[in-house]
Amino acid sequence: MPYNVVLSKVIKEPGVKESTMMKSPCLRYRGDFMAMMFEKEDALIIKVSPQRVNELIDAGIGMEFNFTKKKFKEWVLIPQEFEEKYDIFIYEAFEYVKSKYKPKK
Secondary structure: OOHHHHHHHHOOOOOEEEEEEOOEEEEEEOOEEEEEEEOOOOEEEEEOOHHHHHHHHHOOOOEEOOOOOOOOOOEEEEEHHHHHHHHHHHHHHHHHHHHHOOOOO
């Protein structure tokens, strides 16, 4: 499912908002980055657990994100050839970021 189609659905989830990162539109949950289209690589970036990053890379689906020459352990690039599953990946990122959120006491 194309990014823009998924965006129109996930943006309706409580706590999800559009924002910017690296001068590009992105999705955040309660201020934390969760997903964006990375135009330079023509790929989706999602935030998931380091273990999941490695699983996606090992499966040949994901690519390491190291735009600044620094490896981001929770970020993985998903090339556009896997666009039909972007909804699954974006909602996976949403659940991951949401699971890390601890309400203030």
